[in-house]
Amino acid sequence: MTQTIAPRVRTVVLLLLAAACALLAGAAPASAHAAVTGSDPAQGAVVDKAPARISLTFSEQVAMSGDSLRVLDPEGKRVDAGEPSNVSGTTYAVRLHSGLPDGTYTVAYQVVSADSHPVAGAYTFSIGAPSKTSVTVSDQATDDGVVGWLYGFGRYVSYAGFIVMAGGAAFVLACWPRGSGVRPVQRFVVSGWLTLTAATLALLLLRGSFTGSGKVADIFDLSLLGQVLQTKTGAALVSRLLLLAAAALFIAVLFGAYDKREDPQEKRDLTFGLAIGGVVVAAGLAASWAMSEHASVGLQAGIAMPVDVVHLLAVAAWLGGLGALLVALYRAPADAPVDASAVRRFSRIAFGSVLALIATGTYQSWRQLGSWSAFTDTRYGQLLLAKIALVAVLVGVAWISRRWTGRLAETVPVSAEREKARVGAGAEASGDAEPEVTGDDRTDTDSVAGTDPDADSGEQPDSGPTDTDSSEQPDSRPADTERAAQLARQRAARDAALQKRLRDADPNRFGLRRSVLAEAGVAVVLLAVTTVLTQTEPGRTEQDAKAATSSSASTSPDTGTSGALTLNMPFDTGGENGKGIVTVDLDPARVGGNEMHVYVERPDGQAFDIPEVKVDFTLKAKGIGPLPVVPDHIATGHWSANGVQIPMAGDWKVDVTVRTSDIDEVTVSKNAQIG
Numbered sequence: 001m002t003q004t005i006a007p008r009v010r011t012v013v014l015l016l017l018a019a020a021c022a023l024l025a026g027a028a029p030a031s032a033h034a035a036v037t038g039s040d041p042a043q044g045a046v047v048d049k050a051p052a053r054i055s056l057t058f059s060e061q062v063a064m065s066g067d068s069l070r071v072l073d074p075e076g077k078r079v080d081a082g083e084p085s086n087v088s089g090t091t092y093a094v095r096l097h098s099g100l101p102d103g104t105y106t107v108a109y110q111v112v113s114a115d116s117h118p119v120a121g122a123y124t125f126s127i128g129a130p131s132k133t134s135v136t137v138s139d140q141a142t143d144d145g146v147v148g149w150l151y152g153f154g155r156y157v158s159y160a161g162f163i164v165m166a167g168g169a170a171f172v173l174a175c176w177p178r179g180s181g182v183r184p185v186q187r188f189v190v191s192g193w194l195t196l197t198a199a200t201l202a203l204l205l206l207r208g209s210f211t212g213s214g215k216v217a218d219i220f221d222l223s224l225l226g227q228v229l230q231t232k233t234g235a236a237l238v239s240r241l242l243l244l245a246a247a248a249l250f251i252a253v254l255f256g257a258y259d260k261r262e263d264p265q266e267k268r269d270l271t272f273g274l275a276i277g278g279v280v281v282a283a284g285l286a287a288s289w290a291m292s293e294h295a296s297v298g299l300q301a302g303i304a305m306p307v308d309v310v311h312l313l314a315v316a317a318w319l320g321g322l323g324a325l326l327v328a329l330y331r332a333p334a335d336a337p338v339d340a341s342a343v344r345r346f347s348r349i350a351f352g353s354v355l356a357l358i359a360t361g362t363y364q365s366w367r368q369l370g371s372w373s374a375f376t377d378t379r380y381g382q383l384l385l386a387k388i389a390l391v392a393v394l395v396g397v398a399w400i401s402r403r404w405t406g407r408l409a410e411t412v413p414v415s416a417e418r419e420k421a422r423v424g425a426g427a428e429a430s431g432d433a434e435p436e437v438t439g440d441d442r443t444d445t446d447s448v449a450g451t452d453p454d455a456d457s458g459e460q461p462d463s464g465p466t467d468t469d470s471s472e473q474p475d476s477r478p479a480d481t482e483r484a485a486q487l488a489r490q491r492a493a494r495d496a497a498l499q500k501r502l503r504d505a506d507p508n509r510f511g512l513r514r515s516v517l518a519e520a521g522v523a524v525v526l527l528a529v530t531t532v533l534t535q536t537e538p539g540r541t542e543q544d545a546k547a548a549t550s551s552s553a554s555t556s557p558d559t560g561t562s563g564a565l566t567l568n569m570p571f572d573t574g575g576e577n578g579k580g581i582v583t584v585d586l587d588p589a590r591v592g593g594n595e596m597h598v599y600v601e602r603p604d605g606q607a608f609d610i611p612e613v614k615v616d617f618t619l620k621a622k623g624i625g626p627l628p629v630v631p632d633h634i635a636t637g638h639w640s641a642n643g644v645q646i647p648m649a650g651d652w653k654v655d656v657t658v659r660t661s662d663i664d665e666v667t668v669s670k671n672a673q674i675g
Helices: 002-026 146-174 177-181 183-211 216-220 222-229 232-254 264-290 301-331 340-369 379-407 412-430 439-449 467-472 477-503 507-534 539-549
Strands: 036-040 053-058 069-072 080-088 091-096 103-113 118-127 565-572 579-587 592-601 612-619 624-629 632-635 638-646 650-659 665-674
Touching (some): 036 118, 069 080, 146 183, 146 216, 183 216, 183 222, 183 301, 222 232, 301 340, 301 507, 340 379, 592 612, 624 638, 624 650
Antiparallel strands (some): 069 103, 103 118, 565 579, 612 624, 612 650, 632 638
């Protein structure tokens, strides 16, 4: 059974990695972390005259380039002049050419949010009256294509590399010092360093295209690389590379001079120095993420960044140490197995890491969500729930591992010795321990051993071969060399089989290996979910943006049902048949497009036609309007208009102009809360 364990382990790990990559690839990328919370002119607004500029307000600071804000006329020609500028706070504007004709204009924007993610989008407004437009702006952001996928995968790999390197080194230094001389553990930690270094270099190259055109051809554009180096994210990536140079020195000392120190005092001093240096380097690497992502912007950034560093260090100590323990359990040589005391020390460190994760994760969740409803109403909250569920599963499996650790008796070396003796006895019985040879084989073996076959019998060999002997006996040296190589291969195979049996001798150790493997599998998926989470717009930001751009219509005294506005206004134009009631229905009476119906009735409730009906909307508090709407005649006493744009929520004044003859008309008004 034990002979099939290694292939099964490899298969399980590969499947888990494939599942994690599929989750990462299939997750919808974050289209925005800084959300547009306002614009002037507003989305869908109809203004009387051309504005001198357009402005956008974001939920946080953004980085702009010369093409970040573009305004296109109905034919698709640019009408913006100059580069965008920061007007105030989080509001950015670009000037427009003067004398723009009437029609529908498109505003397209592409910026980089303060937490390093690209933000792209578009909306329209009209001058004078809406018109047809030939402009088509793709909804696909730069992080939706191949470059976006590569950048997301690079982030996943960089997280994994840091966790393996930092957590593996911490496991050796704090839990199992003997592991500094174990080759598989050394390769595990060094592979983490190589992975993080390669991923960081790749992210530097991808960054310019990721936040710009999104084209694969721009990945190696050195001019874009120069621009990236001047940004906050570029500085963070360069700082990470410099810290990785210090990490390389730390790893060299840990797996070089540290293992060779035999004096206890020297080893204690070196352990203390490595511990201090390792914590400083690991914290610096963790800060390279905190200074350029979610923690660096928004609410309480000064507290959030140190908390984020502690959170990432706790993840590395737990999951990276778990990976190192898995390697030690499966690959450590039989003469230097990971002992129960090392596993217990790691169990205590893992428990402390979980407590740190709970504390820091609770704070981060409050900061990024802001409300309980965001758990289910936002993508960030849904991913966070998935992450919490995975952590709960991981803690449950870790509890099982802790039980196996408690059963891991100190008598394991005795069991190993018994297994060794049993294997040795079996080998001797089968003739595998040292093959019994006679005749020519004995001569070959004795030649390899460097002894004389007749030495034990006390007989003296001839002083030298006779001429006859030398002519009749062939040279046996090639046969001796071949036989020596054969024996060496046999001994190596036998030693390898013995070491495998020794590793599998203790059933408690075997159970621990399986539970730790399950932990590692869950950890791989957890890391994938965490990576997607860092690329997703925080729930607090998403809800704030929704509140700023759309809100439910409130029920007023003139409202028939919630979500639709009904205004009844008596009128009297003064002429013959000049009296009646005009009713305006606006559905759903909120920001954006609405459907409007106008009904005209006599005082007795009978519908009748009149020559003309016009409606204007004015928001005096913001200086918007009047926004004219001319409905189409549908039936007797019934007019209708679709796509009536309400650009902003507020207390709107609704003016209805009624003309009952060529000279008799009147305008009646009523205020209503819309949006």
